[in-house]
Amino acid sequence: MNVISKRTLIKFYESYSSSKTALEVWHSDTRKALWQTPNDIKKVYSSASFLGDNRVVFNIKGNKYRLIVHIDYKRKIVRVRFIGTHAQYDKINAEEI
Numbered sequence: 001m002n003v004i005s006k007r008t009l010i011k012f013y014e015s016y017s018s019s020k021t022a023l024e025v026w027h028s029d030t031r032k033a034l035w036q037t038p039n040d041i042k043k044v045y046s047s048a049s050f051l052g053d054n055r056v057v058f059n060i061k062g063n064k065y066r067l068i069v070h071i072d073y074k075r076k077i078v079r080v081r082f083i084g085t086h087a088q089y090d091k092i093n094a095e096e097i
Contacts, residue, residue, distance in 0.1 A: 001030050001031060001033050001034070001035060001071075001076050001077070001078045002031075002075075002076055002077050002078065003027055003030055003031060003078045003080065004077060004078070004079045004080065005079075005080060006027055008080045008083060009023045009024075009027060009080065009083060012083045012084075016065065016085070018061065018064070019060060019061055019064070019065050019083075022060045022061040022065070023060060023065075023067075023083070026058065026060060026067065029044070030078055034076070035071065035073060035076075036073055037073065038050050038056070041056060041071075045058055047059045047063075051068075051094055051095055052095055053070065053095075054070055054071045054072070054073070055068060055069065055070050055071075055081065055094065055095070056068070056069050056071060057089075057094060060083075063086060064085070064086060065083065065084065065085055065086065066082070066083070066084060066085075066086060066088075066089035067080070067082070067083050068080075068081045068082040068083075068089075068094055068097060069081060081097050082094070082097045
């Protein structure tokens with residue numbers, strides 16, 4: 001999968017250094033993945049939550065952080081829509097971000 005944009009992840013972990021390893025692992029695993037359906041994601045990330053419009057919420061570092069992505073399965077593109085602390089996540093509408 002092609003992750004757009006790693007720069008967003010880097011910018012986040014520069015401020016929240018404890019997220020760096022977990023985000024780097026997620027990014028590396030996602031780049032190697034060939035997800036075709038949500039079931040493919042669930043096999044690897046059992047705690048992932050699926051929203052409308054092909055959005056997926058990943059729990060990062062034991063649910064300390066939340067990552068929302070939009071996935072275009074046909075084009076194999078994963079777009080980062082949001083990364084934040086659990087508290088920051090609680091303040092947004094994950095369906096619209």
